[in-house]
Amino acid sequence: MCDLTAPEFQNEDIAREHIEASRWPNGPVCPHCGGTERIYPIKPNEKKKIRKGLYKCNDCEKQFTVTIGTVFEGSRVPLNKWLMAIHLMCASKKGISSNQLHRMLGVTYKTAWFMTHRIREAMREDAPSPMGGAGGTVEVDETFWGNTKPKGDKKGRGYHHKEKVLTLVERGGRARSFHVPSVNAKTLRPILRAQILADTHVMTDEAGQYCHTREPMTADFAQHSYVKHGLGEYVRGDVHTNTIESYFAILKRGLNGTFHHVGAHHLCRYIGEFDFRYNYRANLGYSDKDRAAAALKGIEGKRLMYRDSLPR
Structure with a gap:
């Protein structure tokens, strides 16, 4: 069971730390060059306004946050609302509509609709192995x-x-x-x-x-x-x-x-x-929290642009 009042659902900074721990369990990795050794956080100061969670890689001289190269990239929706949306989609056995998310998260219907499609991309299985086998x-x-x-x-x-x-x-x-x-x-x-x-x-x-x-x-x-x-x-x-x-x-x-x-x-x-x-169903030993964690593991490399989600 997952408590919907958990800190990562209420506070964006804690949500960012939660995503960083999931995506970078061994520390930050530069999404531009893959570097891990020469990375440092850029701290805000009085002279210049700095985005929270910003890092710089001294190998490629580029800046990045944990959302770069993920389904969250380019989104203005707070990360705690993203985590809440992921949890609700993973915990609802028959799914949850974009209209319901729009009401619960306090975002527009259009935003909720696009969020759900991005999360479905994160749920997509990468390079699935063949099914069955001897005795299967x-x-x-x-x-x-x-x-x-x-x-x-x-x-x-x-x-x-x-x-x-x-x-x-x-x-x-x-x-x-x-x-x-x-x-x-x-x-x-x-x-x-x-x-x-x-x-x-x-x-x-x-x-x-x-x-x-x-x-x-x-x-x-x-x-x-x-x-x-x-x-x-x-x-x-x-x-x-x-x-x-x-x-x-x-x-x-x-x-x-x-x-x-x-x-x-x-x-x-x-x-x-x-x-x-x-x-990731319950009788295989997965809880709602485990299911949401598995979806969060799939956010990388699947950025979906709004124009690509529309019918052709």
Whole structure:
């Protein structure tokens, strides 16, 4: 449990020290040249107003603060509010809307919206390792989001007009999701081959992209089992996709109940946020505080400009 009245959420100087301890556990590192030895803090004086937390590197003769090269760079939002936003996003199982953050933090809606996208960038996993392995099981399934039928089209059944999300869930481990253009073997199989180790037991439902292709899934993986949902079969021994269905339940409740509308151009960031919380969930031993600390570790090298966050 994390106390929302903790000093790092109330005081910007303490928040800066908290971020410095997270980013530089062994002392300041120059983001310009990587130097560590010849760095000293620039202290304010009566003649010249100096930004708090400013350092200078004598190797490259450049000045910097802890926010340079991070998702916080260029932001005028106090760092304690950034830490509060990170904590609230990490502690909310189904997410927290930008509108709610705007009210709680006392910033504009536009600022809160941009903050949440920057924090989602910090949550993004860098160079993820393949899932599964010998004795491991990975469940694979897809879900659909939204209703993007062009105006004037008749309502009807089917999912071709919706956004498609492919998710891989490792039993007892991680989740990894992808916003894909279509759900067919040509699109999905290359992703599975790249993300799952060959000696893994893969479990799916009986969908054609997994079970009715020219090349069987066992050509890619050690074992492939599936359940036949169309016949009312959901569990057969340890063969099921219930783990991934539970993940989708949280994802859909968040998208529907918290965010309401998520555009196609932002969907990958939102599903990445749900992946992050799942990968640092409580039954793996992580608390809200641990989850926020993990997100804070990911702030470096992911600066997101406002123009880059807008739809193209």
